[in-house]
Amino acid sequence: MKIYLKILSFFTPVIALAISFGLTTFILIMIDRDPVETFTLMFDYGTTGKSIISILNRSIPLYISAVAVAVGFKMGMFNIGVEGQYILGALIAAQVGAVLILPRPLHVLTIFIVAAVVSGIWAGISGYLKVKKGVHEVISTIMLNYIGAGIVAYLLANVFFEKDENNSLKVPQTNYLSESGQLPPLNNILGIEDLPNLNSFIIGAVFVGIFYYWLVWKTSLGFDLRATGLNPVAAKFSGADPNKLIVLAMLISGGIAGLVGMSNLVGYFHRYTIDFPTGLGFAGITVALLGRNHPVGMALGALLISFLERSSQILDLNNIPKEIERIMQGIVILVVVVSYEVVRRYILTQEVKLASRMVDKDE
Amino acid sequence: MTRMKSKWLILFLVLGLVMVACGGSDTAEEVVEVAEEPAEELESPATTAAPTTTAGPTASIGMVYDIGGRGDLSFNDMAYAGLERAINELGVDGVDLEPSEGGENRAELLGLLAEQGKDLIIGVGFLFADSITEVATANEGVNFGIVDSVVEPGNVAGMVFTEHEGSFLVGVAAGLKTTTKQVGFIGGVEFALIQKFEAGFVAGVAAACPECTVDVKYATVPPDFSGFNLPDKGKEIALAQYEAGADIIYHAAGGTGAGLFEAAKEVSESTGSKVWAIGVDADQYQTVSDELKPYILTSMLKRVDNAVYLTIKAIVDGTFAGGVSVFDLSVDGVGYSTSGGYVDDIVDQLEDYKARIVSGEIVVPDTP
Numbered sequence: 001m002k003i004y005l006k007i008l009s010f011f012t013p014v015i016a017l018a019i020s021f022g023l024t025t026f027i028l029i030m031i032d033r034d035p036v037e038t039f040t041l042m043f044d045y046g047t048t049g050k051s052i053i054s055i056l057n058r059s060i061p062l063y064i065s066a067v068a069v070a071v072g073f074k075m076g077m078f079n080i081g082v083e084g085q086y087i088l089g090a091l092i093a094a095q096v097g098a099v100l101i102l103p104r105p106l107h108v109l110t111i112f113i114v115a116a117v118v119s120g121i122w123a124g125i126s127g128y129l130k131v132k133k134g135v136h137e138v139i140s141t142i143m144l145n146y147i148g149a150g151i152v153a154y155l156l157a158n159v160f161f162e163k164d165e166n167n168s169l170k171v172p173q174t175n176y177l178s179e180s181g182q183l184p185p186l187n188n189i190l191g192i193e194d195l196p197n198l199n200s201f202i203i204g205a206v207f208v209g210i211f212y213y214w215l216v217w218k219t220s221l222g223f224d225l226r227a228t229g230l231n232p233v234a235a236k237f238s239g240a241d242p243n244k245l246i247v248l249a250m251l252i253s254g255g256i257a258g259l260v261g262m263s264n265l266v267g268y269f270h271r272y273t274i275d276f277p278t279g280l281g282f283a284g285i286t287v288a289l290l291g292r293n294h295p296v297g298m299a300l301g302a303l304l305i306s307f308l309e310r311s312s313q314i315l316d317l318n319n320i321p322k323e324i325e326r327i328m329q330g331i332v333i334l335v336v337v338v339s340y341e342v343v344r345r346y347i348l349t350q351e352v353k354l355a356s357r358m359v360d361k362d363e
Numbered sequence: 364m365t366r367m368k369s370k371w372l373i374l375f376l377v378l379g380l381v382m383v384a385c386g387g388s389d390t391a392e393e394v395v396e397v398a399e400e401p402a403e404e405l406e407s408p409a410t411t412a413a414p415t416t417t418a419g420p421t422a423s424i425g426m427v428y429d430i431g432g433r434g435d436l437s438f439n440d441m442a443y444a445g446l447e448r449a450i451n452e453l454g455v456d457g458v459d460l461e462p463s464e465g466g467e468n469r470a471e472l473l474g475l476l477a478e479q480g481k482d483l484i485i486g487v488g489f490l491f492a493d494s495i496t497e498v499a500t501a502n503e504g505v506n507f508g509i510v511d512s513v514v515e516p517g518n519v520a521g522m523v524f525t526e527h528e529g530s531f532l533v534g535v536a537a538g539l540k541t542t543t544k545q546v547g548f549i550g551g552v553e554f555a556l557i558q559k560f561e562a563g564f565v566a567g568v569a570a571a572c573p574e575c576t577v578d579v580k581y582a583t584v585p586p587d588f589s590g591f592n593l594p595d596k597g598k599e600i601a602l603a604q605y606e607a608g609a610d611i612i613y614h615a616a617g618g619t620g621a622g623l624f625e626a627a628k629e630v631s632e633s634t635g636s637k638v639w640a641i642g643v644d645a646d647q648y649q650t651v652s653d654e655l656k657p658y659i660l661t662s663m664l665k666r667v668d669n670a671v672y673l674t675i676k677a678i679v680d681g682t683f684a685g686g687v688s689v690f691d692l693s694v695d696g697v698g699y700s701t702s703g704g705y706v707d708d709i710v711d712q713l714e715d716y717k718a719r720i721v722s723g724e725i726v727v728p729d730t731p
Contacts, residue, residue: 050474054471149587152586153583153584153585153586153587154584156585156586157553157554157584157585171489171490171492171554171555171585172554172585172586272586273493273586274490274585274586274588275466275467275469275490275493275494276586277467278586279464309463309468310471313460313468313471313472313475314475316458316460316461317458317460317475317479322461
């Protein structure tokens with residue numbers, strides 16, 4: 001590949017972001033708001049110490065969710081069910097964690113494993129249905145999202161929730177994890193003072209990223225996954241068993257999805273409550289697209305989305321509709337995805353030309 | 364090849380832009396529209412003139428809304444009406460924020476307002492219980508208020524209402540007015556707070572019409588609290604209840620109730636026999652569009668606006684105290700509306716029941 005093509009490929013996201021900025025500026029002018037003021041406000045607020053910690057904390061579940069989706073993408077499977085998988089896993093893990101009393105590392109680890117197993121099984125159902133019944137995974141994972149949400153609602157309100165006679169207004173929630181099931185924030189270790197808590201599960205997110213890289217690029221299973229994603233027929237003839245791979249990919253994807261809720265469970269809420277964030281499964285799809293399924297790319301994508309969400313909170317206080325952030329997100333995703341594709345095709349045609357020229361020369 | 368692609372790209376972007384532009388202007392109009400209506404209802408001065416004091420605001424107030432946000436014509440708009448009245452009459456300055464769709468950033472928004480040096484920060488809705496506890500504990504020098512809940516920290520004023528009493532009265536109205544001897548109840552989310560509405564309503568219907576039945580349905584169950592903002596689902600449930608024979612339906616479902624009003628109009632027009640809806644929180648006869656007004660029998664008033672106003676006033680007067688304030692029938696914290704004149708013929712009976720509840724002769728149940 002020629003050097004300029006490599007540079008072009010590398011800078012695609014930067015170019016895409018610049019285009020997105022331009023379009024957002026255009027929209028801000030159209031709604032009669034000062035774009036410079038808007039961006040300055042967002043940047044100043046988004047880079048305060050508090051904001052940076054908030055952005056990091058937000059990015060943790062987003063990133064893990066993106067990795068879960070990316071595992072599926074790598075073998076050409078679209079796991080839209082991360083949403084249902086992680087809330088179900090988090091709820092069951094919260095309940096198990098609240099009931100159990102174990103020494104700390106074991107307690108926390110048990111919670112993680114329960115969440116990963118529950119979510120993995122939930123995703124595995126889709127894999128099984130695809131292999132045995134030919135049900136497309138998009139359909140089954142969407143349906144399982146609804147069923148999962150229903151089960152969560154039922155279990156939370158009727159099984160795991162202890163009503164309080166003295167406070168009839170108490171809303172459904174599980175009991176708190178005992179001290180041993182909670183992860184203390186990283187602030188003490190890093191010596192961060194006077195700032196909000198930095199969630200320790202950020203280390204977990206880094207491990208998930210490394211695991212993903214190792215699994216997909218460094219193992220033979222990963223090779224089979226990628227090969228199947230690129231060319232199912234060729235992969236099959238080279239000895240990969242597609243049925244086994246489909247189920248495995250869903251199990252792994254779901255298992256990772258189970259960890260999406262963990263930063264909030266063990267590091268923040270310490271129980272499953274009505275405040276427990278939802279929607280992270282869908283946001284993960286966005287981040288996976290933004291980061292091109294690349295372990296580092298997705299981390300940047302998660303940080304970008306978190307930055308936009310956090311920094312836009314200041315806008316309403318300054319009479320700029322905060323909805324501009326949704327628009328920005330939409331534009332960024334659209335432009336980034338489209339530019340990747342445009343650049344990919346451009347490089348492909350250039351390479352073909354290059355190759356044919358070399359062939360010509362040889363003759 | 365590439366050129367064709369870029370053509371598509373441009374087309375795509377332009378389309379996106381157009382959609383975005385349309386969407387943006389829509390929401391802007393909507394907000395302006397609803398902002399004015401609750402103000403009228405409160406009979407506050409029509410002019411939103413600047414406060415009379417020239418020496419700057421008397422206090423600085425921040426408010427964060429519940430699911431559905433401004434424009435639900437109900438709960439959140441009532442809270443806004445209270446803030447607006449305080450801005451006009453007390454000369455405070457106020458900002459209001461809406462949490463993200465899932466509401467995960469409630470605590471962050473409360474914290475942001477605390478950082479901005481607000482004198483009082485109000486969380487509109489019981490969903491703020493956990494986040495306000497967290498933020499109030501971290502900001503002991505700031506005063507907070509929460510609607511519909513009571514929390515531990517001493518710097519938080521809890522504003523709670525006896526919704527079951529107000530619901531009892533509109534239940535009586537429904538019991539007296541129904542001709543099919545069947546009425547409906549649509550709750551937003553099935554949990555204790557909304558079950559108070561249900562319990563009061565069912566008891567009220569039974570008191571006025573022992574042989575009547577009440578068809579009770581909820582839009583969602585926890586932890587899914589979207590049931591307060593699902594007009595389409597509200598309409599679906601209402602249509603089913605009307606079809607099953609109900610001729611009056613009471614909703615306690617915030618923005619979801621908009622679907623009920625639509626359904627009442629649709630059923631009345633298609634069957635030729637009039638069916639009714641009963642509003643909640645605000646006097647919804649005043650907040651809905653004109654063509655829906657004839658179908659709103661009455662509304663269960665929950666004066667969130669008064670509660671918010673009085674809490675802000677306490678800050679201005681320097682009498683703010685944490686703890687619980689109960690807004691019940693005796694202080695008109697709850698009640699019923701008579702706009703439209705559809706319950707004029709039974710007002711005497713309603714007032715009689717009201718007096719008996721206030722005196723303690725009737726004790727309205729608060730759980731179904």
